[in-house]
Amino acid sequence: MTALSATTILTRAPDVPSRPVEGKGVLVNLESGHYFSLNVTGQFIWSRLDGKQDLGEVAAAVAAAFEVTREEALDDTLALAIELLREGLVDVIRAE
Amino acid sequence: MTDARLHMSVLSRSAYVRSDEGRFLSAIREAFPHLEASPRPEASSRPETPAERGAPPRSDTASLPAFGNSDTPRTLAYRYTVDRKSDLFVDSLGTPIAHSQDFNLYHWKKSFVVSAGVRSFAQCFWEDARVEVTVHPDDREDDWVVAHRLFFLPLLEWMRREGYYPLHASGFEVAGKTILVSGPSGSGKSTSSLAALAAGAPFLTDDTLFVSRDREGKLVLNPFPEPIKIGRESARWFPRWREDFVERHGKFSLPDSRLPGGGRMANCSPGLLLFPSFSREKVTRFEPMARPEAMVRLLPQSAIPSTSDVLQSHMDLLGDFVEASDPYFFRFAEDVPDLMTHLDRLVRSKERSN
Numbered sequence: 515m516t517a518l519s520a521t522t523i524l525t526r527a528p529d530v531p532s533r534p535v536e537g538k539g540v541l542v543n544l545e546s547g548h549y550f551s552l553n554v555t556g557q558f559i560w561s562r563l564d565g566k567q568d569l570g571e572v573a574a575a576v577a578a579a580f581e582v583t584r585e586e587a588l589d590d591t592l593a594l595a596i597e598l599l600r601e602g603l604v605d606v607i608r609a610e
Numbered sequence: 611m612t613d614a615r616l617h618m619s620v621l622s623r624s625a626y627v628r629s630d631e632g633r634f635l636s637a638i639r640e641a642f643p644h645l646e647a648s649p650r651p652e653a654s655s656r657p658e659t660p661a662e663r664g665a666p667p668r669s670d671t672a673s674l675p676a677f678g679n680s681d682t683p684r685t686l687a688y689r690y691t692v693d694r695k696s697d698l699f700v701d702s703l704g705t706p707i708a709h710s711q712d713f714n715l716y717h718w719k720k721s722f723v724v725s726a727g728v729r730s731f732a733q734c735f736w737e738d739a740r741v742e743v744t745v746h747p748d749d750r751e752d753d754w755v756v757a758h759r760l761f762f763l764p765l766l767e768w769m770r771r772e773g774y775y776p777l778h779a780s781g782f783e784v785a786g787k788t789i790l791v792s793g794p795s796g797s798g799k800s801t802s803s804l805a806a807l808a809a810g811a812p813f814l815t816d817d818t819l820f821v822s823r824d825r826e827g828k829l830v831l832n833p834f835p836e837p838i839k840i841g842r843e844s845a846r847w848f849p850r851w852r853e854d855f856v857e858r859h860g861k862f863s864l865p866d867s868r869l870p871g872g873g874r875m876a877n878c879s880p881g882l883l884l885f886p887s888f889s890r891e892k893v894t895r896f897e898p899m900a901r902p903e904a905m906v907r908l909l910p911q912s913a914i915p916s917t918s919d920v921l922q923s924h925m926d927l928l929g930d931f932v933e934a935s936d937p938y939f940f941r942f943a944e945d946v947p948d949l950m951t952h953l954d955r956l957v958r959s960k961e962r963s964n
Contacts, residue, residue, distance in 0.1 A: 532925070
């Protein structure tokens with residue numbers, strides 16, 4: 515699997531319909547038939563995986579929104595990004 | 611730590627997989643007179659089924675072809691297998707079950723194909739509003755294959771493309787408020803329906819409804835007229851219909867002609883959304899549920915995998931529907947005769963809190 519870092523750029527995979535509900539999120543992977551729920555932080559991160567912002571920028575937004583340190587926010591962002599990548603819910607736009 | 615979490619479940623079509631006998635045929639024929647069975651096409655014009663083109667016998671999503679439109683049949687989402695002997699329907703992302711038949715949805719040229727094994731299939735041409743159904747002679751006596759696989763699933767997909775999104779729920783009205791009870795088969799939907807009817811409540815639907823939008827964009831709940839079906843255990847609560855129930859394969863069915871009052875409501879708006887589970891307690895209870903959890907619970911009762919754009923529209927509408935509803939856990943106890951009293955109390959307390 516691709517190693518992820520603060521400079522990695524991810525985008526939501528095209529065949530993954532999603533819907534936010536009161537700050538949380540629901541995603542469906544049509545390939546696997548699996549569906550997923552995201553908590554508030556997860557949905558915040560998911561909504562920013564737009565193929566433009568790198569994970570460092572996403573983490574900075576997390577840190578500002580949830581009042582945690584940049585390091586904590588980056589750890590959480592990377593942890594979620596690894597799960598999303600493993601489940602085929604995101605595509606890598608820039609790997610380094 | 612912010613603790614970002616991803617929780618995974620399996621989107622199963624088992625919510626709509628049941629062993630009913632011809633239950634949808636009359637309703638479908640009435641609602642869609644242009645649906646006609648066609649003669650079996652010549653082999654050259656018939657789409658090759660996955661089994662015929664050498665698809666793997668195991669239901670292994672990783673080894674199936676990628677989803678997409680093309681001139682060759684492709685698996686739309688994933689295969690699942692149904693065990694008809696045990697009447698227990700299992701999503702087969704993992705292991706196929708013995709005595710089972712495969713079922714596939716896939717695109718072929720400009721059509722959408724629902725195949726039941728290698729023998730019988732429905733080919734849907736959305737642009738022409740036409741479905742061609744081919745039933746193998748060996749399947750002709752199998753009402754479930756014909757009614758469910760070859761008619762009901764194409765119908766659901768068709769309705770979605772027309773802006774009517776299916777929801778596996780019963781619906782009725784209490785104190786002027788719509789009550790929907792959503793859950794898998796055997797969870798208490800029909801018992802709730804009959805309790806409502808017995809109390810004279812306006813009745814919408816027993817098992818399936820379609821959510822749509824009117825011209826102003828407001829959400830509308832539309833009934834799907836089919837007989838109420840209830841298990842033997844639950845039927846004992848309703849002795850008034852003992853003579854009216856039609857028994858078949860251990861299920862009791864109450865035809866529309868036996869519905870008391872004015873029959874069904876034409877449609878209604880979202881209200882309370884209840885997710886039942888049987889409780890060992892003596893008294894039925896309701897507890898508020900967060901809307902995101904309601905969305906997660908509703909998804910497998912509503913959204914059959916489809917193309918990405920159809921499912922995205924479905925999820926958008928479902929999200930709006932959940933946000934317009936008040937969801938509750940419905941701890942269903944043995945006090946069925948008191949159910950409407952409990953619901954009336956719930957509706958009135960909800961109105962007071964608003």
